Amino acid sequence: MRKWLSVRRATLLAILVLLFVAPPFASGQTAGLSRLQNDDPNNWPMYHRSYDSFRFSPLTQINKDNVKNLTVAWVHQPGAIVQGLEATPLVVDGVMYYIASYNRVFALDAATGKELWHFYPKLDPVVNTLFFQPYNRGLGFGHGRVYFGSLDGRVFALDQKTGKVAWEKQVLETKKCSCNFTGAPLVVKDKVIIGQTAGELPIQGKIYALMASSGEKAWEFNTIKNDPKSWGGDSGKFGGGGGWMTGSYDPILNLVYWGTANPAPDYDWGGARPGDNLYTSSVLALDPDNGQLKWYFQEIPHDDWDYDAGLGESLVLDRDGKKLLVHQNKSGFVFVYDRTNGKIQNVWPMIHTYNFVKTIDPKTGELIGRNPPREVGKPKFICPWIAGGRSWNSGSYNPKTKLWYNTAMEVCEEVTVEKQTPQTEPAAGLFFGGDQVAKHPPGGEAYGHLDARDPVTGERKWSINFKYPPIGSVLSTGGGLVIHGDLEGIVHAYDADTGEQLWHFRTGSGHRGGPISYSVNGKQYIAVPSGLGSLVLGLYPALWPEVEDFPAGAAMFVFTLK
């Protein structure tokens, strides 16, 4: 008996050794990749849920008929409310992962909200000096690990089961560049791809790919092209750009689509940065294996308004035999491309109020009748405002209704351009080249709206107006629902076909993050991050003084059927 026990113990020990000593990356690789590449309807394994950036959950258990029976399943609070809760959570195999302000990362039982682990990184005090802090918009997942870019310029890989650090790499010189990571990484094959903040800084912003196994840098792409025709004088040294939000991926073409941020300074007094300023305010198609540029399209050549292409999801959409890419620019125009080569298929405005151009040519993408603020010290009325026709929050495409559900803002501004010398010592200082104040559009009040549109033609099926332009992302589901939280702290469920409100719930603070849906043990849930905070909120009180006192917060609300 004793001998049998010893044999049994030895066998168990051997199994343990095999399980824990074998390279975790090798064992996690298969599971991680299959979860990312197979469309398991129960999961939400990446920032936009799928590589096509649809933000669509195919789940149908919660639907138009029963959504009125939604009730709170659980609530989790990250304990940090500074700048609210901006993230979109992930769910993989019954575990929710999310990141809150100050890079607090949590793993929770997705059915009960019980904490499995948390990770609070010890951040460098330089974070306290930065403009872009302390929020974070999301995590990456794959190979048995959870990834995020930190406020102090590192990229972390955490073991998905324990939250222990698998590796961490200092990628950015944050103490020097004042730049950091605030967007979610995209895991593509064996790499973790992430872009940095830079658009308002006198630096050169880049997109990075790190090996998922080790954190070793595989490649980097400089969004400031080394070309004196594109950047006159030494302006390229201070050109900004970067790619601070999350891209998309087409596994068939093996292309990653990534939007780039605005040039610095944001405003040009005339001669600040001569040239078209490639590759800022552009959409890039990159080979994820080596970072090579396959094609690009600069949506706003020589951007005079801070109309980023870094925000706005890139929908990977096939229609009528065409491989399309639909990308919303901050200017409020939506660019539709042939994603094999970057040729423009259409450009359409998702806002009514704009004067920065007369129009954009829908066949070529050319800006027609540019209206830049250039005169130093003289305020100029520009629409849309610097927060854009939409901020960095995402819309959602439902392949069943073939509609894109998306928020938009009808707000203008008064821009005053000021000459500015770039500050690079002792660290990079903000490089706006002017300032702005929000204004109502001519002849009416500023407002926002949630629209259901055809993403290729722009044809509108329904709209809902909001007094305060919304800045939360949108979820659509196979149950025919559109879920969206507004600035006042109400989450709404709408009929995806008609826009009729079917349910609502007051979460107590406004919405900036991304709602998701998932299923555990056959039960569907809808998770809604609530908590108002954002840099762009600072622009609101000029038009709506009461927004100054809208409460901040941070809580993950999860709903299910009674």
Added chain:
Amino acid sequence: MRVVVVLGLVVAAMVGLPVKGVVRAQGMRQPSAAVTRPPFPLDDPNAIAEGAKRFSASCTGYCHGREGRVSRAPKLRGKTYDPSFLYGRISNGLLQGQSGLPMPAFQTMLPPEEIWKLVAYIMSLSDAKDD
């Protein structure tokens, strides 16, 4: 008993059950800056003008609004501040200010003279009225 525990761990690992783990918490603060003396009179028009430029570049649109008008961060027009308080606040920032906003610390970004120019400009707004 130990065998049962080990077996449990093996099963947990094989079926992929999460194992609870807690990683230590963070700390993130800079030491407070010493308050220096202003190198010029705070009503010096040149200092105020240069402070206005700096304010426009670093403190307006997303934070305190043009010329200190209403924003998510506190309105600065028409208010009376102690200059030492302003110097300390600009130098050290705030981890959590009004409406859950942080304020960046400028002590490592700007030399004391530049911070005093900002103080001079903000002090000059004490009699300003909203349009």
